[in-house]
Amino acid sequence: MSPVPPSEAAYDALRLRQWSRGAARSAGIARRDLLRLVAAASAAAPLAPLLAPATAHAAAAAPGIVKPLPPEVFTVRGTNAETNFAALRGTGLLTPADRFFVRNHTVTPRIDATDWRLAVWGDGLAGPAVEFTYDELRALPSVTRTAFVECAGNARSYYTTQQSQQVSGTAWTLGAIGTARWRGVRLADVLRRAGLTRRAVDILPRGLDDEVVSDGIVLGRVRRPLPVAKALDDVLLAYEMNGEPLPPDHGHPVRLIVPSWVGIANIKWLGDIEVSTRPLLSPWNTGLYRLFGPGYPAEGSAPLTRQTLKSAFEVAPGAEFPAGRHQVLTGRSWSGGAPVRSVEVSTDGGTRWHRARLHDVPRAGSWVRWSAPWVPRTPGPAVLLARATDRSGRTQPAVAAPNTQGYLFDAVVRHEVRVV
Template structure:
């Protein structure tokens, strides 16, 4: 069957190679052969201990290593969230498969439209800057700050970064392929190994999202901060859903199913929705990230007494720009506005990522203190003092109590 896209051809979808450059293993149409694990672990890029906490399949950027002078997060510094291991993919034989009854000409998975790397690169290119964040960022604070431990990787605040993505708008791709006006849902599926947990094979990581998001600001990205994606961050192509939970931005994008009915997967029915605590059993899948703030200094930092101390930090929201940041140096007894640190066009506009800010603490008293920062976004959402508990520790958005000592 001929492709619906001019110039597109049918081909074997993907080959994955051994990290050291071994022989390619060809997979059946619609699947991908798993790359053997790289020597040293499931993450391929270096993870120096001064910059990362290595959790095995996941790696957290140490927040205290963030450079206050830099706005964007280099890929080499960006956190890694894998369900299995990073595959190594041959870009020349890669193709994105698009199918489903939500296309103008409905297609089964076996008759998918296929777009290769060069075909995608010939489409109009765009860039957007957004905060990319794991849904569980701050999870460990449920235990350390609120006394309610939650299961999952014990992220502190480093499962986040700001990235300028380069790619093609998903809306342009879908319109070029041909979209049925009755389409309501898109499911993105990755090409990493199937995820097995508790003896159950849940298949490849996949998650649906509404057609409205697909036609709004969704991006098929091949670049980050002016460079090709690293393998750990989705090379050669990944989905980016700005402002949404990290799991929604599927890495190593293999296929998109477009449907006239609501699609589901374990990643929006079993996981990545609120369960436990006081949350209702029918809580919807998580989408837009909350408002968060973090000070740019080590946990338990020692500060010099008797002088003016310039403190800096960042705040961000999945729903839009941060409009106000307030800080407290006395554990929340009093609050003061922080000064915004504007850097070019990054601090405003539709594709704004995080807001950088500063506060001058004038001659702090000797002793132990808690620094607090809370942000408000353009939709009026402000960080609470307590985050309601949930089983998986998602969306810890409470004001973080950051300890420091003045001596």
């Protein structure tokens, strides 16, 4: 078994230094192309226009997504589908698969589990490559974890709409997240069965979706390295979601679940895992999924790992509330750093704050549902605010630190409604 390496922060700092001096190996792409990606990432570009309500409700499908996308539940954004947060009201702690957001780099592949194989290979193993069939994987001891999966760019549009900052990427609001109960096999068990050695430092899971092409550069299939320490900790090779086999859009037959980490680490449609004795680089931890801009090195920050702190109302934007009538506002808060400790709500744009009632026991890697009473008094526009504090003591700020690609927005979101 590999020894436990230093903390995530120390690992990130080490990888940043290795990337800067060219000491890490580029896996499946030329280093010159990685450098081109970094150069492109350092310059912000305008977001794709946010869909107007009429356009959003007319959208009923996205290229390459298999499941139905009813407009009252989803807003289609290119090859992706964002969950409208109001559609989560009353769904319970777990997000049903038919309401779970979809993040696709290309299109959803249709894979027959009976033909599927997982290859584990690389110089970090004691012997040759090892293959697992779907049935062999399911025959291993299983574990179940409740965890959210959230795109690193979730809430990206608020950099522009709230902070007037130009960023690039998909214009998510707050719906690029879902929480599910995942069942599968611990990645640690699979790696040990495959012959993991003490010399291994990185593993590289790779998906079976189509190769990604960006600005004329063939990036290859989606893949992103994980440190061995994380791989041996809480990572899951999941084959069930909320008690059912994974749906195609969510990784059938097997996907990675990396609790609390940014969504790109949770590779869908897993096909192979390289185990390496050298640090590994891919487009998804160099030009993509790093922080660029003022205050960051020219080569970007260390690769993104843990998600940040957020809150969202289960209320449609622009919703109307009758004056003088008692209301119960509901929402959800989550953090990748520590369980949520408390949530405060303001119904007057931030002048006064009141503690919300939590409806779930706060747990690492999951969200909590909350509610707060409100009797709106004065007709006209109103701004609802929700801010969470987690057990590390961190509270959502008023302003998020900018970066060119709009990752990890954590500021309090201004939710505009109307009293009639």
